[in-house]
Amino acid sequence: MSHPEHKDYAGAKLGMWLFLFTEIILFGGLFILYAVYLHRYPREFTTGGHELNLPYGAINTMVLLTSSLMVAMAVTAIQQGRRLLTLRLLGGTILCAVIFMGIKYVEWSAKIHHGIYPGSPRLAAGPPGESVFFGLYYLSTGLHGLHVLIGGSVLAWIGVKVRRGVVTGDDFVLLENGALYWHLVDLIWIFIFPLYYLML
Amino acid sequence: MNPSDHPPAVFTSFWNDTGKTGITSWIFSTDHKRIGLLYFWSVLGFFLTAVLLGLLLRIELMAPGRTIMGPETYNALFTVHGAIMVFLFIIPGFPGAFGNLVMPIQIGARDVSFPRLNLFSWWLYMMGAAVIIISLFTGGGPPDTGWTFYVPFSARTGTNVSLAVFGVFIVGFSSIVTGVNFVTTIHRLRAPGMSWDRLPLFVWSLYATAWVQILATPILGITLVLIIAERVLGVGLFDPMKGGDPVMYQHLFWIYSHPAVYIMILPAMGVISEIIPVFSRKPVFGYKMIAFSSIAIAAAGSLVWGHHMFTSGMSDRAILVFSFLTFVVAIPSAIKVFNWVSTLYRGSISLEAPMLYALSFILLFSIGGLTGLILGAAATDIHVHDTHFVVGHFHYVIFGGSGFALFGAMHYWLPKFYGRRYAEKPALIAWGLMFVGFNITYFSMMVLGMKGMPRRYYDYLPEFAPLNLVSTVGSWILAVGLVLMLVNLIRGLRKGEPVGNNPWGGATLEWTIPSPPPTENFPEEPVVTHGPYDFSKAGTP
Numbered sequence: 001m002s003h004p005e006h007k008d009y010a011g012a013k014l015g016m017w018l019f020l021f022t023e024i025i026l027f028g029g030l031f032i033l034y035a036v037y038l039h040r041y042p043r044e045f046t047t048g049g050h051e052l053n054l055p056y057g058a059i060n061t062m063v064l065l066t067s068s069l070m071v072a073m074a075v076t077a078i079q080q081g082r083r084l085l086t087l088r089l090l091g092g093t094i095l096c097a098v099i100f101m102g103i104k105y106v107e108w109s110a111k112i113h114h115g116i117y118p119g120s121p122r123l124a125a126g127p128p129g130e131s132v133f134f135g136l137y138y139l140s141t142g143l144h145g146l147h148v149l150i151g152g153s154v155l156a157w158i159g160v161k162v163r164r165g166v167v168t169g170d171d172f173v174l175l176e177n178g179a180l181y182w183h184l185v186d187l188i189w190i191f192i193f194p195l196y197y198l199m200l
Numbered sequence: 201m202n203p204s205d206h207p208p209a210v211f212t213s214f215w216n217d218t219g220k221t222g223i224t225s226w227i228f229s230t231d232h233k234r235i236g237l238l239y240f241w242s243v244l245g246f247f248l249t250a251v252l253l254g255l256l257l258r259i260e261l262m263a264p265g266r267t268i269m270g271p272e273t274y275n276a277l278f279t280v281h282g283a284i285m286v287f288l289f290i291i292p293g294f295p296g297a298f299g300n301l302v303m304p305i306q307i308g309a310r311d312v313s314f315p316r317l318n319l320f321s322w323w324l325y326m327m328g329a330a331v332i333i334i335s336l337f338t339g340g341g342p343p344d345t346g347w348t349f350y351v352p353f354s355a356r357t358g359t360n361v362s363l364a365v366f367g368v369f370i371v372g373f374s375s376i377v378t379g380v381n382f383v384t385t386i387h388r389l390r391a392p393g394m395s396w397d398r399l400p401l402f403v404w405s406l407y408a409t410a411w412v413q414i415l416a417t418p419i420l421g422i423t424l425v426l427i428i429a430e431r432v433l434g435v436g437l438f439d440p441m442k443g444g445d446p447v448m449y450q451h452l453f454w455i456y457s458h459p460a461v462y463i464m465i466l467p468a469m470g471v472i473s474e475i476i477p478v479f480s481r482k483p484v485f486g487y488k489m490i491a492f493s494s495i496a497i498a499a500a501g502s503l504v505w506g507h508h509m510f511t512s513g514m515s516d517r518a519i520l521v522f523s524f525l526t527f528v529v530a531i532p533s534a535i536k537v538f539n540w541v542s543t544l545y546r547g548s549i550s551l552e553a554p555m556l557y558a559l560s561f562i563l564l565f566s567i568g569g570l571t572g573l574i575l576g577a578a579a580t581d582i583h584v585h586d587t588h589f590v591v592g593h594f595h596y597v598i599f600g601g602s603g604f605a606l607f608g609a610m611h612y613w614l615p616k617f618y619g620r621r622y623a624e625k626p627a628l629i630a631w632g633l634m635f636v637g638f639n640i641t642y643f644s645m646m647v648l649g650m651k652g653m654p655r656r657y658y659d660y661l662p663e664f665a666p667l668n669l670v671s672t673v674g675s676w677i678l679a680v681g682l683v684l685m686l687v688n689l690i691r692g693l694r695k696g697e698p699v700g701n702n703p704w705g706g707a708t709l710e711w712t713i714p715s716p717p718p719t720e721n722f723p724e725e726p727v728v729t730h731g732p733y734d735f736s737k738a739g740t741p
């Protein structure tokens with residue numbers, strides 16, 4: 001393009017917020033199903049909820065909250081022009097993502113080991129509501145896990161840009177948007193955790 | 201800015217600015233006009249494919265019993281016809297093609313807010329389309345579920361539903377990206393003086409549409425993911441054997457797919473709101489109400505999805521509420537119709553091709569809309585649900601409405617981007633053929649439905665034979681008109697008479713710049729001093 005690139009920061013952030021809406025609504029479909037089926041199978045949902053591993057869920061919540069804090073600090077750090085600190089904080093965030101996925105892996109493995117997975121004979125033999133509960137559990141946490149992977153990869157890519165000096169204290173909207181995305185990943189977990197692990 | 205002040209065009213048009221030629225100067229271009237044309241030609245290609253399938257469906261229905269295909273083929277063909285028409289033609293057609301071409305110019309911008317994302321959305325669209333096409337020829341063959349992918353059938357059929365649905369998911373993502381881009385663009389890139397009450401009504405309609413794309417499409421996304429989960433993992437969320445509920449699928453599907461009909465019709469209404477004042481040479485009547493009704497339709501339209509499910513086993517109270525809300529959405533649509541008609545009143549009307557399409561839009565859309573109320577009232581819907589009445593109704597809305605508006609937009613705006621125009625007389629004949637053929641085809645279908653002929657069957661009782669023959673012959677007249685229209689249009693764009701800046705005497709910004717427009721549209725940022733339908737300030741055609 002012949003004209004000098006002029007950047008519209010407010011526009012970039014508006015676009016990001018709109019995109020975040022769409023992500024929330026994507027999960028919203030699953031939350032609607034949760035509400036309807038909870039209404040229909042309150043007892044089975046309670047039994048199912050008690051079978052989930054609360055400590056794992058709680059630790060993961062802490063891990064994600066910490067990661068959100070770090071990515072927010074990374075945005076502040078880049079604004080102050082402290083590149084190394086930004087990189088470290090981003091690294092910390094990604095580390096948290098890895099820990100989260102590790103714990104998720106252990107948790108899912110244990111469930112699957114106990115014969116609880118979509119379409120398993122054990123669920124087929126049990127009451128129908130239970131099968132619905134675990135179906136929703138796997139889909140919601142699975143889709144969320146996918147978002148953790150995507151978010152982590154995006155932050156890694158932005159980290160590379162920070163290192164190369166493309167994202168700097170004068171031009172950091174990319175990092176800001178990446179951080180917004182990561183907060184969304186966190187936010188969705190903040191809904192999944194009480195709905196599945198706590199309130200039943 | 202006064203258009204007549206411009207010196208004669210000394211800019212390079214966007215056709216030969218890059219110095220590069222060949223396909224890469226197109227498929228990697230971030231210019232909104234090039235992306236708009238990419239969208240336009242791809243959308244047109246899919247449209248023609250699906251029209252062929254539709255004609256085949258009609259030939260099968262020409263006489264009772266097996267005519268040219270058996271039941272399985274028929275099921276596959278109406279599914280693929282419907283899915284292509286909805287997801288690859290009419291949903292991307294307006295925002296992707298004409299939104300991209302015209303909207304940035306109409307608001308006085310050089311491009312959209314995120315040009316690279318814009319290109320990405322076209323690529324997503326093409327990738328989704330490719331996946332859908334691959335799904336037709338691999339696995340268990342083309343899906344046979346109908347474009348609605350209803351469970352339990354879609355969870356059990358052996359055809360290639362998973363891949364097709366994944367393709368639709370990608371196309372949906374492309375639609376979201378366009379929506380995000382357009383909302384941001386309209387908020388951020390309006391030229392000085394382009395206040396919200398000076399926005400051309402086409403832009404208003406795209407704005408409302410973009411919100412629907414953003415807010416509704418993700419629900420389609422998750423619904424499609426759930427179909428795949430049912431098929432691949434057997435999760436059972438919609439399977440009564442496993443505690444699921446198939447009606448929940450229908451809810452999720454229509455929470456998207458009813459608003460989706462507004463993605464199809466709102467921008468069409470925007471086109472009509474542009475064409476009618478220009479060809480009546482009169483400011484549009486009730487600008488504010490037309491703009492507001494776009495938003496009202498988008499908002500109220502998100503609460504009426506249940507009218508597709510009156511026979512699915514909802515509670516009577518839910519039926520009552522959904523039925524009532526459906527009647528409420530008819531109000532803003534009617535507001536628009538009345539405003540267009542009032543604009544015509546005492547205008548100095550010139551019946552050129554774009555105007556004919558606009559006028560026939562009003563008629564056909566009104567028929568489609570009013571028959572929609574028959575379907576929206578539970579008592580009558582019970583009788584005609586899932587009959588050919590529904591098929592006739594929605595073709596009136598999406599083909600007679602959106603489709604004809606798209607044809608109008610092609611005659612109205614393509615000369616701007618090619619610098620040349622079609623011949624008027626063949627355009628009028630083509631319009632006449634299509635209009636007559638259209639009504640013969642689909643009015644017969646509505647009558648057949650009233651008499652009880654169900655939809656989605658390759659066969660029917662002998663008493664339905666005469667009208668089915670009429671309908672099929674109508675589809676041939678329609679097809680001849682369509683071919684004539686396209687041949688004339690494309691010839692005109694290649695070799696037709698050159699057009700000046702403002703062939704129609706429009707007052708919106710796209711008519712102040714050369715045809716075809718230069719790369720960044722405006723030599724310098726325009727300052728807008730008058731409304732979009734203030735013809736006293738516009739140049740004469």
Ligand code: HEM
Binds near residue numbers: 251290
């Ligand atoms: C010459 C043009 C066309 C012809 C001859 C045609 C014909 C047909 C026929 C015969 C059916 C199936 C009836 C049945 O249920 O057995 C059908 C279904 C359908 N058509 Fe068309 N059509 C045409 C254009 C369009 C256009 C322009 C659109 C949308 C923009 C469209 C959208 C649909 C949809 C969504 C279905 C429903 C498919 C389903 O049942 O799943 N058609 N059409």
Ligand SMILES: [Cu+2]
Binds near residue numbers: 507
């Ligand atoms: Cu509807």
